[in-house]
Structures are given as C-alpha cells and as structure tokens.
Amino acid sequence: xxxxxxxxxxxxxxxxxxxxxxxxxxxxxxxxxxxxxxxxxxxxxxxxxxxxxxxxxxxxxxxxxxxxxxxxxxxxxxxxxxxxxxxxxxxxxxxxxxxxxxxxxxxxxxxxxxxxxxxxxxxxxxxxxxxxxxxxxxxxxxxxxxxxxxxxxxxxxxxxxxxxxxxxxxxxxxxxxxxxxxxxxxxxxxxxxxxxxxxxxxxxxx
Numbered sequence: 001x002x003x004x005x006x007x008x009x010x011x012x013x014x015x016x017x018x019x020x021x022x023x024x025x026x027x028x029x030x031x032x033x034x035x036x037x038x039x040x041x042x043x044x045x046x047x048x049x050x051x052x053x054x055x056x057x058x059x060x061x062x063x064x065x066x067x068x069x070x071x072x073x074x075x076x077x078x079x080x081x082x083x084x085x086x087x088x089x090x091x092x093x094x095x096x097x098x099x100x101x102x103x104x105x106x107x108x109x110x111x112x113x114x115x116x117x118x119x120x121x122x123x124x125x126x127x128x129x130x131x132x133x134x135x136x137x138x139x140x141x142x143x144x145x146x147x148x149x150x151x152x153x154x155x156x157x158x159x160x161x162x163x164x165x166x167x168x169x170x171x172x173x174x175x176x177x178x179x180x181x182x183x184x185x186x187x188x189x190x191x192x193x194x195x196x197x198x199x200x201x202x203x204x205x206x
Contacts, residue, residue, distance in 0.1 A: 022114075025145045026127050028151070032058055039101070041107045043107055055097050055100045059100070062153065062154050065092060069089040072170050073185070098197065099196060111132050114129045120144065
C-alpha cells in the first residue's frame with residue numbers, strides 16, 4: 001500500500017511540473033511556458049507591471065539574450081562601446097519581456113503544448129510547441145536553442161512555425177540604425193516598450 005501511495009505521489013509530481021524526464025532543451029521551454037501561462041492566467045489581477053515582473057526573470061533564464069542582442073543588429077554591434085553594448089543587451093531583454101507582458105493580457109482558456117524536439121543545423125535544437133487558443137487560431141511556436149555553459153538557451157523563436165523573430169528584428173533594427181544611428185534605435189525600441197506597457201500595442205517584431 002505504501003509503495004502504491006509513493007508511486008501516485010511521484011506521478012502527481014511529474015504531472016505538476018510537466019517535465020518528467022524531458023530532454024534539456026524541451027525542459028527549458030516547459031519551464032518558460034509554465035511562467036507565461038501563470039502570468040496569462042492571472043493577467044488582470046497582475047496588470048502589466050506584475051506580468052512583466054514575473055516574466056522578465058524567466059526570459060533571462062531561458063533566452064541567450066546577449067547572443068540574440070548582438071545578432072539582432074549584425075555589423076552594427078562591433079563598433080559599439082562596451083557601455084553601449086551593455087545598454088543594448090539590457091534593452092533587448094526588456095523589450096522581449098515586455099512583448100510577452102503586453103500581449104499576454106487576457107486569459108480565455110489558452111494552454112501551451114510541447115510536441116517534441118529535433119537536432120538542427122549548427123549544433124542547435126528545435127523544440128516544437130504551440131499556444132492552443134480555444135477562442136481563435138492556435139499559434140505554432142518553434143524555439144531554436146543552442147548549448148551554452150549554463151545549459152541550452154533560446155536563440156530564436158519561429159512564429160507560425162517558420163517566421164524567424166530574430167530575422168524580423170534584425171531587418172527592422174538595421175533600417176533604423178542606417179537612418180538614425182544607435183541612439184535612434186534605442187529611442188525607437190524604448191518607445192515600443194512604453195507602448196506595450198500602456199496597452200497601445202500588441203505583438204511587435206521589432
């Protein structure tokens with residue numbers, strides 16, 4: 001009887017975490033999705049700031065923010081001073097978290113599903129997931145992760161399964177950098193964060 005009870009408790013623990021013996025890359029996505037879903041389920045009571053405060057640490061843990069920030073501006077990264085590089089990494093992380101906090105503002109029964117992972121080019125792993133939306137179209141979200149000294153980290157998100165969010169950002173940011181320079185890009189992205197915080201914008205690619 002005691003053994004049976006312990007088995008039941010073990011199964012319940014796996015069910016609650018949603019991880020079990022999942023591979024490391026999948027585990028990263030399961031943990032991120034758990035935080036996002038919690039923020040979404042309590043969206044109204046948390047408000048934007050509460051959602052942001054909950055999501056930002058998870059973004060820092062799941063994403064290779066410094067790598068993505070560098071790649072998002074391509075050739076414009078190298079000439080920046082160390083101080084400006086640090087500013088850009090911090091703002092890139094803030095915008096990534098703000099995008100989630102600004103968009104995950106109403107819960108209507110949505111849930112995340114992780115459908116498996118597979119190795120891909122350049123020693124990366126792609127985790128296939130989706131946001132199931134009972135009131136509308138499901139959103140396919142494929143995450144590309146690479147190995148880092150602290151474990152797998154997300155380096156790109158493919159919206160609708162194929163559209164690279166990092167490529168969209170790089171295209172937008174390069175245009176701004178060519179026209180307005182680095183300070184212009186900082187002002188532009190800061191404005192996008194402010195719009196998300198004020199509820200004036202939904203998901204933004206750049």
